[in-house]
Amino acid sequence: MSMARAPEVICGQRLFRVKIAGTFTSVQSAASPRGTMEAPRPAGTFVVVGGGIAGVTCAEQLAVSFPEEDILLVTASPVIKAVTNFRQVSKVLEEFDVEEQPGTMLESRFPNIKVIESGVKRLKSEDHCIFTEDGREFVYKKLCLCAGAKPKLIYEGNPRVLGIRDTDSAQEFQKELAKARRIMIVGNGGIALELAYEIEGCEVVWAIKDKAIGNTFFDAGAAEFLTSKLMSEKSEAKIAHKRTIYTVEEAKKETRTKSKADYVGSALGPDWHGGLALKGTEEFSHSVHIETRCEVKKIYLEEEFKIMKKKSLAFPKDHHKSVTADKEMWPVYVELTNGKIYGCDFLVSATGVTPNVHPFLHRNNFALGEDGGLRVDDQMRTSLPDIYAAGDICTACWQPSPVWQQMRLWTQARQMGYYAAKCMAAASMGHPIDMDFSFELFAHVTKFFNYKVVLLGKYNAQGLGADHELMLRCTRGQEYVKVVMQNGRMMGAVLIGETDLEETFENLILNQMDLSSYGEDLLDPNIDIEDYFD
């Protein structure tokens, strides 16, 4: 490598040389301010790994904080994810679109960002350097790992089991669906909910471990509200954006109740299925049969199943009629733990994600969280010096606010990427910063079954024990409102439909006002709650 003199960059007290022959390298640090020679310390630049929302937001924020420095974004995917049309809906609720863009677009928006399209195959933390698949080595002074997560597939490797994470896997899924008459969805979180509602022209057997749908987001009440929509014909009416005061039909109070294929691309963005026709070969819209409280016991390919001489079941079109044996043959058969067997064209494993830490672990003694993510503290630092992490790859291990929890969502990926960059900048200047306000309250706005869904705080009473009460208001087909109360304070809420309550409830959760005296008025649709708390 040529050792031609490199441009010099002053950062704090230290003199660094960066960027030699198109790569970034280190020189020994200058003498310490006291005049004694410190042990040689690596120089290098700020390096961010991962072109998803967390990595891109982190790199952008670093580029703004250090306009004179080069920021390196190393990513395995050919496109990066950019946050566009960002809208701060309220204090903590945010909405944005996610766009796939070539790395060059990011470079032109931020001339001090350099995007390197290559997977990181190894991290040598003691030398502060990373090695990429294309044989390059980059030295960092601070590194932020934002390599996302991978789908945690059941029966991984079986050709009839598909997962959905990035554009490639979504397209593969669409291609297979276009030829399918029946599929099985396994899992009960975000992806399963979206697929069960969006898929048309194909029978869907949906196998869930729980007794109600959508366990990662909803309790049984909300699930029932949504299930009726799932079982009815699909109506594509646009969501209205005005508040409507509905009559309470039911108000009750419950007490105490890929080589390259090895690298995944970035996780899909909002409305990822919007541009994909999720349609099977048939001409009907929804046809979903839900099998509750069961898991997959075994799967058999067609030939294997024929030898077994077991019986599979026909798709239960009419829930009141008894189940009959299936006369058709299928490419794959799924035996459930409840003893039932269904044949289908393929199975979608929508069974969660696992943090993508593997490329960084070799000889690096990272502390890992229970879910396998890189543990990060309240400054987004991992357990190794000068290495930060953000987004799906990390496990938040600080003492959280009583109404915040980590979930692997793009809002949190953005917030963590942004805050990690702030922390890296602050550490470079030698002072820590206060936790970002976005971690005060968990807030997620999304769409399920064409309903707007807002989740706030401990929306499912997570970790509150038995000492809480729920208040509900529900108008079938219109809205579902649930608040979680503890000691007279609002701790969380689920708002489905156009309730227009999110801002008020967000404030009530944040300010922890004693609401005991308001009782059920809190959810009375005839009381304009915004005026009440003005």
Ligand SMILES: Cc1cc2nc3c(=O)[nH]c(=O)nc-3n(C[C@H](O)[C@H](O)[C@H](O)COP(=O)(O)OP(=O)(O)OC[C@H]3O[C@@H](n4cnc5c(N)ncnc54)[C@H](O)[C@@H]3O)c2cc1C
């Ligand atoms: C189908 C689907 C629908 C979703 N819907 C929603 C939703 O409606 N709302 C919501 O809030 N969240 C949703 N999510 C979750 C959300 O997309 C993720 O939480 C978020 O995008 C994670 O961002 P990230 O930047 O941490 O990781 P990712 O987006 O996974 O990005 C990781 C990046 O790292 C790169 N990378 C990986 N390994 C390496 C390596 N070794 N070297 C270099 N680069 C590497 C990848 O190529 C990628 O660019 C959805 C997820 C999926 C899969």
Ligand SMILES: NC(=O)C1=CN([C@@H]2O[C@H](COP(=O)(O)OP(=O)(O)OC[C@H]3O[C@@H](n4cnc5c(N)ncnc54)[C@H](O)[C@@H]3O)[C@@H](O)[C@H]2O)C=CC1
């Ligand atoms: N609108 C939104 O907010 C959406 C968010 N997402 C996010 O994308 C990521 C991936 O989504 P999902 O895969 O749906 O993950 P998820 O974490 O939302 O749900 C995983 C589901 O799989 C179930 N499960 C786990 N192991 C299982 C097994 N062996 N057998 C049967 N069921 C099993 C779990 O009980 C859970 O219901 C998540 O972080 C999710 O939050 C995804 C789609 C939409």
